[in-house]
Amino acid sequence: MSEENLKSMADLVAHCKQRGFIFQSSEIYGGLGSCWDMGPLGVELKNNLKATWWKAMTFRDDIDGIDASILMAPMVWKASGHVDNFTDPMVDCKSCKSRFRSDNIDLTAPCPVCKAKDSYTEPRNFNLMFKTQMGPVEDTSALVYLRPETAQGIFVNFPNVQQSMRRKLPFGIAQIGKAFRNEITPGNFIFRTREFEQMEMQYFIKPGTQAEAMEMWKDLRWKWHLNNGLRAEKLQWKKHESLAHYADAAFDIEYEFAHGWGEMEGIHSRTDFDLKQHEEYSKKNLHYTDQMDGNKKYIPFVLETSVGCDRCMLALMSDAYRTEFPGDPEKERTVMKFKPSLAPIKVAVLPLMKKGDMEETATKLLRELQKDYKCEYDTAGSIGKRYRRHDEIGTPACITVDFDTATDNAVTIRDRDTMVQERISLDKVQAYIKEKFSL
Ligand code: GAP
Numbered sequence: 001m002s003e004e005n006l007k008s009m010a011d012l013v014a015h016c017k018q019r020g021f022i023f024q025s026s027e028i029y030g031g032l033g034s035c036w037d038m039g040p041l042g043v044e045l046k047n048n049l050k051a052t053w054w055k056a057m058t059f060r061d062d063i064d065g066i067d068a069s070i071l072m073a074p075m076v077w078k079a080s081g082h083v084d085n086f087t088d089p090m091v092d093c094k095s096c097k098s099r100f101r102s103d104n105i106d107l108t109a110p111c112p113v114c115k116a117k118d119s120y121t122e123p124r125n126f127n128l129m130f131k132t133q134m135g136p137v138e139d140t141s142a143l144v145y146l147r148p149e150t151a152q153g154i155f156v157n158f159p160n161v162q163q164s165m166r167r168k169l170p171f172g173i174a175q176i177g178k179a180f181r182n183e184i185t186p187g188n189f190i191f192r193t194r195e196f197e198q199m200e201m202q203y204f205i206k207p208g209t210q211a212e213a214m215e216m217w218k219d220l221r222w223k224w225h226l227n228n229g230l231r232a233e234k235l236q237w238k239k240h241e242s243l244a245h246y247a248d249a250a251f252d253i254e255y256e257f258a259h260g261w262g263e264m265e266g267i268h269s270r271t272d273f274d275l276k277q278h279e280e281y282s283k284k285n286l287h288y289t290d291q292m293d294g295n296k297k298y299i300p301f302v303l304e305t306s307v308g309c310d311r312c313m314l315a316l317m318s319d320a321y322r323t324e325f326p327g328d329p330e331k332e333r334t335v336m337k338f339k340p341s342l343a344p345i346k347v348a349v350l351p352l353m354k355k356g357d358m359e360e361t362a363t364k365l366l367r368e369l370q371k372d373y374k375c376e377y378d379t380a381g382s383i384g385k386r387y388r389r390h391d392e393i394g395t396p397a398c399i400t401v402d403f404d405t406a407t408d409n410a411v412t413i414r415d416r417d418t419m420v421q422e423r424i425s426l427d428k429v430q431a432y433i434k435e436k437f438s439l
Contacts, residue, residue, distance in 0.1 A: 068153025
């Protein structure tokens, strides 16, 4: 049997819409550029991904979670450098009014949209933060920003968490939440959008231990992606050669998306830049007293891991998407080979016929399984068609209640990946399913 990976982003976009993973935002009004809505299956997949990350981060002795607000004091963004430096250089085509990042195009070539020559404006810096007003008065004193990263909510809460949780270095703070960037050139489906979710963790450490912390987190984060089922050959490290002003080392984990290699996660050694800046701007003492080192006072260094939830989800869907060609065109199928614990629907319960005993047994089984798993009850169409649909959304197990169930008290469980069907007695179904999702 031959197998093909995802060929183009367009195939994935179409599949996601057709099967209820992701829809264009405000589609009936023509859509809103680069904004996407998670459909019923997309939100399940995303929630499973977030739960996996949250568990990897906070089910440890040294990391606490928080959920900071999206709107923060405007001074936060002055201190962090975002007001002055979070910009991309932009040009407009004077002829067709298209807008480009000037560092992404050849300014001596014709406009790629309308082909006009010498039509670009002078490059100018464009701040990527979204602005809005807080309160009923619309003037500059009411200006607030939608956060462009979740990290600053962690930095400003460093003393709160350290003191309330009686933390000693090293310890981390983890957070999942929305971030907003007015990207000049969003695109490639949910790879680059203007509203997205980040899963960030700031690990506060003693100055001088950043190389060690970097090694530890590089290793943990790489293994986390592999453990989610991503194929190793689709992942690579990229070392930052030119560093951001706040960093003394930085690495990205890249995934080979349908449009090419792209950053999925950044692991940055951010020094004491952010806490120092907040100390200066807030005039609050953000020093840590190290009781293990003669009560020495210093500003901790920070090792950050920052992964885009949507990008990670795009990688998972791209990786899981396969088309299988067994030789017989009748048996060709598209299958999403998600790791079972991440799959949006865990179990499909399929009564062969929609009647009498079969329906009753199937409903009873469904109610039992629903206590622990997201299940779907499906009676529409032939059993073959139902299997195909569940392959396409990545359901790891399909349970069929058939004519023999009434006599042998057993059901058929079909495995998504091997398509092998096993006869399992009804009282063993729970244990069988539990084992499947135990990893
Ligand atoms: N706090 C550090 C930080 O925000 P970043 O490299 O700008 O670093 C971290 O962003 C991650 O957030 C990226 O690796 C990517 O996965 C995700 N991300 C950034 N911009 C994004 C966008 N416009 N759309 C979707 N995801 C984005």
